[in-house]
Amino acid sequence: MKWELPPRVSEKTFQKALDAFAGVVGKQWVLATDEDRETFMDYYAAGDADQHVPSAAVGPQSVEEVQAIVRIANEFKVPIWPVSRGKNLGYGAAAPRMSGTVVVDLGRMNRILEVNERFGYCLIEPGVGFFDLFAYLQKNKIPLWMSIPANAWGSVVGNALERGYGYTPYGENTRNICGMEVVLPNGDLVRTGNGAMANSKSWHLFKYGFGPSWDQLFCQSNFGVCTKMGMWLMPEPEATLGLNIQLPNPDDVGWAVDELAPLRMRGVIEQSPSIGNSLRFVASRTQRSEWYTGDGALPDDVLRDILKKNNLGWWTINLRLYGYDEVNEAHARIIKEAFGRHMQQEIEVVKWHRGEPIENSGAGVPATNALQIINWRGGRGGHIGFSPVLPASSEHVLKQFHSTKKRYEDIGVDYYGSFTLFERYTTNVNMMVYDRDDAALTAKVRALFKVLVADAAKEGYSEYRTHLSYMDDVALSFDFNNHALLRLNETLKDALDPNGILAPGKQGIWPKALRAERA
Amino acid sequence: MSARMEGPLPGCMAKLLLLTVAAACIAAAGAKALAADDAAQKLEEGKQLFHARCGYCHLTGGTGTIMLARRLGKDRALLEERTDLKADYIKKITRVGINGMPPHNRIEVPDSELDSIASYLTRPASARVAAGEKGGTP
Secondary structure (H helix, E strand, C coil): CCCCCCEEEEHHHHHHHHHHHHHHHHHHHHEEEEEHHHCCCCCCCCCCEEECCCCEEEEECHHHHHCCCHHHHHHHCCEEEEEEECCCHHHHCCCCCCCCCCEEEHHCCCCCEEEEECCCCCEEECEHHHHHHHHHHHHHCEEECCCCCCCCCCCCCHHCCCEEEEECCEEHHHHHEEEEEEEECCCCCEEEEEHHHCCCCCCCCCCCCCCCCCCCHHCCCCCCCCEEEEEECCCCCEEEEEEEEEEEECCCHHHHHHHHHHHHHHHCCCCCCCCECCCCHHCCCCHHHCCCCCCCCCCCCHHHHHHCCCCCCCCCEEEEEEEEEEHHHHHHHHHHHHHHHCCCCEEEEEEEECCCCCCCCCCCCCCCCHHHHHHHCCCCCEEEEEEEEEEEHHHHHHHHHHHHHHHHHHCCCCCCHHHHHHHHCEEEEEEECCCCCCCCHHHHHHHHHHHHHHHHHCCCEEEEECCHHHHHHHHHHHHHHHHHHHHHHHHHHHHCCCCCECCCCCCHCHHHHHHHHCC | CCCCCCCCHHHHHHHHHHHHHHHHHHHHHCCCCCCCCCHHHHHHHHHHHHHHHHHHHHCCHHHHHHHHHHHHHHHCCHHHCCCCCCCHHHHHHHCCCEECCCCCCCCCHHHHHHHHHHHCCCHHHHHHHHHCCCCCCC
């Protein structure tokens, strides 16, 4: 893979910067061979990995080393791209937005600094993975539950910074952030919220501090490098009650959203149920060629047949209630009544009580099995996610579902989508699965993505998160008052990072010196 | 059919819990630098590293195991039980990836750890016999 130097940086200067990085972290942790560069690229890319090629990677082990790296980056004007563990799969993984950027991999900063059982929080470094924190809680028999995403290979901190989510009542991971430690683009070190008071007794209890609250300004941004994060964890409930629901028809997603959204808003349902098309279960366990070898997207009648053979509805909902048995039972009754108004199909009930094996509880156990879907089309699989946010109502959900499904079918890609319900909105994650070696297909996927962003923007739907290649498109779709938000973000960027060294282009935010790089 | 996308397949639960213990032990294992000539202990270290770094996907029920079963058959799906792997091949695949498996960089798996993992996965038949493993027939 061809790589390039960062803009504004000569080969000689770049080498000096690498030598200076090595002086801080040791030669072993400065990686700059061709093979090293490839290990930080977007492995699942839809044919555009060459747009995001890093020039090197550095692996610090302490906050002091991160500060030193940031100061060196300023000295030599070498751009850096911090990643927690680099597993942002489907969104670019560890690769930087701009080719030539040096990846700063924080994976070696993997200490669990505190777990507070009484107040239900942890203080962790960015290299701590979901598996690591889960292991710690299990080993020490701490009755606190994490919120774990579908693919749990990544970092707890990184996922919260990117606003990922899990499936418990604490599932909106960025909402659990309470107090961070951050290295600013000039190398200075701040603590947010009450952590700004050196001897604070409530850094990880009270989110807001005094004056402006900064935690969310460091999420999905390029304003600082998070080196520690306080995160709330959920007290283990007394019991859980799961309702596994199969919706028989495609349009059932409309009434299901209308029934579930008010219950979610009123707290009858406290977690965020995901209404996903059942093809995802088939795709994670079998390959497309086992069912269909014809051209184009899977025809509706073939899909019906597949679902029937697997005893699945068109959509599946795995809803779970957490808390006292009696309350769960009462809430389950209300939910069953709501579904009973529309369908006769039986709802599977799964119960768990404290002390029983955790894997049956709905707590979430880290796994990477969700990755199985990339094998659906055969060959060397890859995936990318298009994820607009919609109001939680049938009017919007049905319109977006039919429009997206049609767009998928137009280019011969099987529809694979889910609607995850929060109190007032739903996140509609649409996966595109492809064979990375099928250049014609990946070109269509890239073109489709831009069409989907434009379609959504026309309807007033924005993305909650996106792949590197579409950050500019999505940022520009926020167009109120001639992109006033982008102007504000870039005013802040230039004030905090005058040399433009930290993650240029992240979320469409470019520093003054590199704005010509905007797509 | 249980259909919970976000959850792992039931078969991998026990191994995942074992992995948690392995992960917790890894720091301690690293600290106790073992004598170079103590082959058994080195293999044990390699085993622990394999569980901690590769176990996310390559234990029973894991996604790598499922993918390998599909490609090569169930008998060759569990890397720990394979006797046909070569150390250089393991190291190369770890760095460049293969099919659905992404590459692993030298920060998450340093060369020294990869050497240890490869030694464990290519341990001689005598070591397998000594450990009473399946597939340990000399």
